[in-house]
């Protein structure tokens with residue numbers, strides 16, 4: 418049987434917490450099918466917003482790579498989501514190169 422695709426849009430605190438909660442709750446399976454987790458964000462990593470002042474004063478890096486949060490079992494897509502078609506269960510987005518792209522989902526949350 419095919420994997421289920423679970424898409425989380427937004428890798429801020431809310432999105433990361435949602436992804437962790439869904440992973441923990443499902444243990445990566447639903448109805449006997451493996452869940453493929455895909456995190457979408459327009460940034461290339463999680464921005465620690467509460468530290469936004471630091472790069473201004475000291476050049477400190479406040480972007481944390483996605484793999485720091487989920488070293489395995491999660492795919493990351495850098496892209497800007499432009500629409501969600503809940504009827505077709507399809508997300509449209511612009512990838513990091515600015516190309517239009519689509520992806521099918523079975524489970525979806527936005528944060």
Ligand SMILES: Cc1cc2nc3c(=O)[nH]c(=O)nc-3n(C[C@H](O)[C@H](O)[C@H](O)COP(=O)(O)OP(=O)(O)OC[C@H]3O[C@@H](n4cnc5c(N)ncnc54)[C@H](O)[C@@H]3O)c2cc1C
Nearest residue numbers: 427428429430431432457458459460466467469496497498
């Ligand atoms: C300078 C500063 C200091 C702060 N200090 C504190 C503090 O001390 N204590 C506190 O509790 N809160 C603080 N906050 C607020 C706190 O940072 C926010 O409440 C929190 O980050 C919100 O998290 P979120 O996940 O809801 O949203 P966000 O952090 O905004 O995350 C949304 C994510 O979605 C992505 N995204 C958005 N649209 C799209 C799209 N169309 N396609 C793909 N990706 C998309 C964004 O790139 C982002 O990564 C501060 C905020 C700032 C700016």
